[in-house]
Amino acid sequence: MQFKITNKIKNLEIGELKDNLFHYSYDSKTLKSLFKNNISKDDISYITAHSSFKGEIYENIIYELLMDYALNNEKIKGFVLKGPYQDMENKFIKSGLLIDRTSQIVFKSAYKDISEFDAMFFTEDKLYFVEMSTSKKTASLNKRLAKKYALLKMIFPYLEINALIVVTTGSIGLNNFPSYATIWVTKDLDDDELIEKIIFAKKVKNDLQTLKAPEDKKYLEAFSLKYKKFAYFPTLEWILNGSRKNPKFKVDLSFFSNSKMNLYFDIYTKLYIGYLNLECFKVFYKDFDMELENNRVFVTLEKVTQTQIDIVYYAKLKNKKLYRIRIEEGLTPSIKEKEPDGFTNAEVRFFSKILEERHILNAKDINHILKNISIIEFKK
Known part of the structure; x- marks a missing residue:
């Protein structure tokens, strides 16, 4: 109609x-x-x-x-x-x-x-x-x-x-x-x-x-209006932990491949899967010289286009500024400062409080995700 x-x-x-x-x-x-x-x-x-x-x-x-x-x-x-x-x-x-x-x-x-x-x-x-x-x-x-x-x-x-x-x-x-x-x-x-x-x-x-x-x-x-409640931050935490339940993988990419996760990607754009320490992050971005707030670079799976998912990093600095960093092979890293009062800053503050040592990733994990990221398929 x-x-x-x-x-x-x-x-x-x-x-x-x-x-x-x-x-x-x-x-x-x-x-x-x-x-x-x-x-x-x-x-x-x-x-x-x-x-x-x-x-x-x-x-x-x-x-x-x-x-x-x-x-x-x-x-x-x-x-x-x-x-x-x-x-x-x-x-x-x-x-x-x-x-x-x-x-x-x-x-x-x-x-x-x-x-x-x-x-x-x-x-x-x-x-x-x-x-x-x-x-x-x-x-x-x-x-x-x-x-x-x-x-x-x-x-x-x-x-x-x-x-x-x-x-x-x-x-x-x-x-x-x-x-x-x-x-x-x-x-x-x-x-x-x-x-x-x-x-x-x-x-x-x-x-x-x-x-x-x-x-x-x-x-x-x-x-x-009557509608189903949607808890923004608890849902992000549920996704983080849900993607780690498969004992075979640090991050189970198949977890993200269903119609509901497609909706979550559209709502959030990016879903948090863990963090890297500075030493490990420099494996992928050796010229990175910013001063991190807590020796953490947040790792997300981000819907960078309507059909493409990529790993995108978020670095919170000692001066409280937050930067989005995307590293593509053969290209200069894309770096963009995020709005201080925006949702990304709020999300990073949230994950700063809940991330534990078990959520740390290493270079092997990142390479595995990049190699197999095509597993994530959007099903209607």
Whole structure:
């Protein structure tokens, strides 16, 4: 079953819903400053800020139109409220599917956002998550889908998961989206008068309900949804220990070759399998000269492309910086610093506490894994 776009949505006919757009929270500080300083509209800083802001408005327009669409479509049984419509305070909920401080639909673990969804609705036996974008390039949007799809498949195992992608005319790469995605194409948002009014409108607080959704049982609060719990960090630990249960191998690669592990790779990107000490790591990267925090380099199996798994290392230094290091034969090692407040840093802090001496790997182990890594096959 595919939902068809209406002419109203295709043409962004917001009509009587236009006033509702002023109840959403926007980040207009940068644009206001650029306006006040008479920055040229041809300046790259203005173009970037304006494009981002227009994207926020576009998302809210589509959300408003989708609310109306859901109300009038008998196949849609539930539609999740967000923004100015949600009336449940979620600030202090640590984990789960909820509305966050910015009034978006998110799945959190230990206060950190794992995934964000622009909208979400249900039929009798399906869940649709919605992604909207004004960018004409869709590659990064497409790449983000795998994690969201896998997470929802994990917490709603009894539902078929689908995506609704809403983009604007002229977007490229639409044929590259997965089969579970329905694509809607709308006109560009070109109402400059509306955009400028919203830029200078009075700022709305995120956590206030200022609009009331029509009285209908279809409209749902995120906190009321029933789903299977997903424990982010304990699952990573379970994977680490599960991969070591086969007495024949230090790391059993066949453990990673099933449909459930495929979902885990999409959710986490990388799965931790142990660590190397500095001396052993230098067997593979002899010029490594960073000062490690605890004489450990964390070893992961990482999904580096949609079809390729490779060993990727993470080095936490004495200065608290964390680096991703990928070593490919014949190439200069790829080194990238990770965000201090990102999930990878949180994962490494977690594993710093739970890794034991039994989790250490050596050069022979690494070579064995690299030689046999093709054992990992993704089964649907």
